[in-house]
Amino acid sequence: MNPKSVEDFLESSAGAHFSGLLLDESGLGKSELDQPTTSNAESFHRQPFIIGVAGGASSGKTSVCNMIIEQLHDQRVVLVNQDSFYYDLTVEELTRVQDYNFDHPDAFDTEKLLTCMENLKLGEAVDIPNYDLKTYKKILPARKVNPSHVIILEGILIFHDPRVRELMNMKIFVDTDADVRLARRIRLDTAEKGRDIGTVLDQYSKFVKPAFDDFILPTKKYADIIIPRGGDNHVAIDLIVQHIHTKLGQHDLCKIYSNLYVIQTTFQIRGMHTIIRDAETTTHDFIFYADRLIRLVVEHGLGHLPFKEKQVTTPTGSVYIGVDFCKRLCGISVIRSGESMENALRACCKGIKIGKILIHREGDNGQQLIYQNLPKDISDRHVLLLDPILGTGNSAVQAINLLLQKGVQESNIIFLNLISAPQGVHTVCKKFPRIKIVTSEIEFGLNEDFRVIPGMGEFGDRYFGTDDC
Ligand SMILES: O=P(O)(O)OC[C@H]1O[C@H](OP(=O)(O)OP(=O)(O)O)[C@H](O)[C@@H]1O
């Protein structure tokens, strides 16, 4: 444990702000004081990105949704259809089904839809009704939907209720020409559903068109993006997917602190994390995959160094306009876990000077500086501070304070982590708003022993093979 007591920790800004900031960001509106600090960390979950897709019947909403889902293949995406929330028809309504207006807002059980969506937002699995369009009734079993990174809510009137709109992070309106929509509907209802064209046209003029004009078209104004031509509009869909990727890549904390950089995840990166977090992983594999991840973090961190333009002539005699690396830099590792990052830094920056700091975590005030060996001219250098774990942030504060005392400019410090707890991020980013933190994953929080969770246990012991000692 780093701080002397829980009181010390709660006094630190990190502990006091963790719950408030994250929950408020999610729109749940809980105040900081509502939540106990450490248990909050455990209950934190990533908020889903909710996309609403509205538009007239046969406008191509389904194609748009399918294309988005296909392109977001590295994310867990779930599609929720407004049609699933149709009310069951009564016996009386069933006898005159041709007179029932399925395109009216009152045909949908919006309260039920809201409950399902709110639970999904809270990270809970939900049962989505399984509405049968042949019998006009819900049938069992319901569809079990697990919480996901992205939820797409699709339906003709999905923007009608302001409470549903309020849940959405992005609203898309698929705007397809009325003739095209009618032609598609005739084709679908006659060829696939076996209806005669007279019935289709009757229903169109009696319900579909008036509902479009009265209820659907007026919701177009709520859209953030209007897609002409639906699924045929590949350019619009590419742009939407790019935007969603950017948003998903940004952890909530990145929105709060512009000096926090979380490297863009991939299945490879998640796979490496899965191995190093597994308590069963051997020391050999732990080192191998931690090294791979550290290398990525180091490369990413180096990307934040300043550069100068440099032109070279290639073997073809052409000029290549490039950049020259920053020369005045050094690494400082926080003993001992930080030393695991030195090899990656040496492999990337030939001949780089590396200094060391040792901080004892159980001193007078939980943060005692024991040893330092820093380059003499450190104040002229950019410093890559190496420590794979950012927990409470107390060790980092101690290390950064020492660098500042030695004359290093705050904006010249890049702090490289493998994993970072939100508490540590708050502490460091608030106290040192000009340093940069580069990390590969943000954790849920800290447990009552101030260990990072889910974390990977004692990094130093696992990396240096001292976990059996
Ligand atoms: O943010 P904090 O709460 O201060 O915790 C982070 C510190 O804990 C780890 O070191 P540890 O004390 O486990 O020592 P080790 O590297 O020698 O194993 C880590 O390498 C950090 O230096």
Ligand SMILES: O=c1cc[nH]c(=O)[nH]1
């Ligand atoms: O979870 C933690 C916290 C500090 N240091 C570690 O190695 N792990």
